[in-house]
Amino acid sequence: MKALTWHGKGDIRCESVADPSIEDDRDIIIRVTACAICGSDLHLMDGYMPTMKTGDVLGHETMGVVEEVGRAHSKFKHGDRVVVPFNLSCGECFFCQKQLYSLCDRSNRNADQAAKVMGQSPAGLLGYSHMLGGYAGGQAEYLRVPFADVGPIRVPDELDDEQVLFLSDIFPTGYMAAENADIEPGDTVAIWGCGPVGQFAIQSAWMLGAGRVIAIDRVPERLAKAREHGRAETLDFSQVDIYDALMEMTGGRGPDRCIDCVGTESNPTGSFDSALDQVKAALFLGTDRPHVLREAIFCCRKGGTISIPGVYVGLLDKVPFGPAMNKGLTFKMGQTHTQRYLEPLLQKVVSREIDPTFVITHRAGLEAGPDLYKTFRDKQDGCIKVVMKPGL
């Protein structure tokens, strides 16, 4: 089959690889009908995520039609249309029982490797490095879905692929980010990053009762989307000092809730700390560039909450923990417990409360994938979200 594969920093290829097959009774194989490129895939492309190997199949936002089912299956049958969450969860362990699906204790086949660097291992992820399970991803014609009796959900025929695909990751991720922000009615919510995750965090902040949403980025079309579709006030970090602007907009108090939808690959902002991060990354002295986290800690009002869906990888330098402690901030973060949100958010799509297609700017077949990774990374051609359909 055709698949998008990783061959080192900046080198993504579309090539022929072996078809997946059932390896466990709980597996299903799907024929992929749509898949997407995520901001998290850029961390792989940019070489920030360790333990990738040449030829690894990428992709963790995927849906399709069930082709084959393992013997233990009663949930799905051949021909069912399903969306697949990006994290793999057994459904039975201590963490899955608590619906902490992204922390599943059993789905990472290489848990020892992850435990060495994290203390304990999180769940295995599709298409996301050997340290997180070494599972082939779904930017491909076919995908093997482990633990398929727990993860995927069937989707109604009346909704097309583009309307439901983002249940696999970015809609639940934006929603959990807003939930983690502990928004109280009328709160001012500041959201750093107007990529796909930021756009869904904006939508979700309103759903959860925000009184005001302020979105921060520098890419004009992403800021425009946040304003026009997201009804957010916007700040361009290349034009204004974000701390000064947020203080002015909130009467000197700071936003009640701050959401970091940027993560480890903050762009240079002209500030001293961000320049230092760039130098250290270039010299391999440290990979994370946590400028946004630092800024959010400074800007957040006393007693406020910082929610972090943006991915960080290792040990973060110069994070102002003293100010965070003394200001009494609450931090909530994590990979999304996607399975928890599938049904409730599907209902919001069915009831037309939200149409997730608003983020899509680019559609193509898998062959265009390598070029579209670059277009998405470099924010060229107005790109906000890429959807690929094998065979298109």
Ligand SMILES: NC(=O)c1ccc[n+]([C@@H]2O[C@H](COP(=O)([O-])OP(=O)(O)OC[C@H]3O[C@@H](n4cnc5c(N)ncnc54)[C@H](O)[C@@H]3O)[C@@H](O)[C@H]2O)c1
């Ligand atoms: N927690 C999860 O489960 C989960 C799931 C999906 C994605 N993510 C992470 O969420 C983050 C965003 O994903 P995405 O798909 O929206 O990616 P993206 O790269 O398209 O968006 C990031 C945006 O941040 C902006 N940005 C960069 N530096 C900034 C700064 N200093 N201030 C404000 N904005 C800045 C960029 O211009 C860009 O628009 C990534 O780190 C991704 O790995 C996490």
Ligand SMILES: [Zn+2]
């Ligand atoms: Zn993702």
Ligand SMILES: [Zn+2]
């Ligand atoms: Zn589990």
